[in-house]
Amino acid sequence: MKKPLLIIIACLFLQSCWLHRNDERGDINPVTSSFEPLTIDREIFESTIAIGAPREIEEAGKIYVNGDIVFINELNKGFHVLDNHDPKNPANILFIEIPLATDLAIRNNTIYVHHAVDLVAMRLDANSIEILHRVRNVFPRLNSPDGFLAEDFDLGENQIIIGYQSLN
Template identity: 45%
Template sequence: MKIKPLAILLFCCCLSLQSCWPTGTDDTDDFIDLQFSDYFQPVIMQRSEFETTTTLLTNAEVIINSGKIYVKDNYIFINERNKGFHIINNTDPTNPQNIAFLNVLGSSDLTIKDDAIYVNNATDLLALTIDINSGTIEITKRVTNAFPQIRSPFGSEFYNLQENEIIVDWILNDTSNEPS
């Protein structure tokens, strides 16, 4: 009598795997072979241009794609992913003021020690000093290639770069032409 439960178990297993068996029909129209590059495109810059992009903008920017938040004294630094940092004056916590934007391409994180700000700039590590009142910034040190290239949102690496090219961001391709 032990054979009957075993036969029922085998029958249920075969029935559950039925959808995995080939049926002989052409199901290739149901699937579209898309690569990560069909969705995201890297934003690539030459190193010579890339190294001139770190600036302090005294006009505040609207926060669109926020990342990490760092608080130092009366200031809040809010990351705009791969773009830079919003600088918020929090002297009056009931009325914080968005006062400036630290433009650092490929940035995602910063730390502050004394008066030095350390920030990732895509593949580089920067040490900066900022004078918000005068609207000036000084890069005191740049460590090139301290970090790997920025990966795509799918986590894939981009291997077709030339020697002096840097990925500063990934943008979404226009998918309006995709089949539905």
């Protein structure tokens, strides 16, 4: 009984390898995404970090505390900087505009930010921001909402995906 059952299972397993009449590569229609990537040129992308006026928190992400300064991520838009000397009344002092930013860390007064596909090291003063170093393409590109990889789209090396637009 075991031997015939094993042969049947092996035949079923190997059946997927057999060619059928319509299995030629030219007859297969590739599945395409329902979205197209929205991109920005790398040169423009790298100039998008700036200091702005304080604003209301709309969609908070991660929170990072460094001494009396609190950084609150505004999802994919940047970071709110709050002065927390008086914890009962923190003051929203400025907003660091960093499109597609999701996280930051601080070490020795250097702020490290996840900026879309890049890792950026910067220094923040009261009225200015200095980019110290940028490591390009450390993080993966943004994938489409329907699961297609960024590599599935025909994009140039200097095109940064900033979002997706529905084709429907």
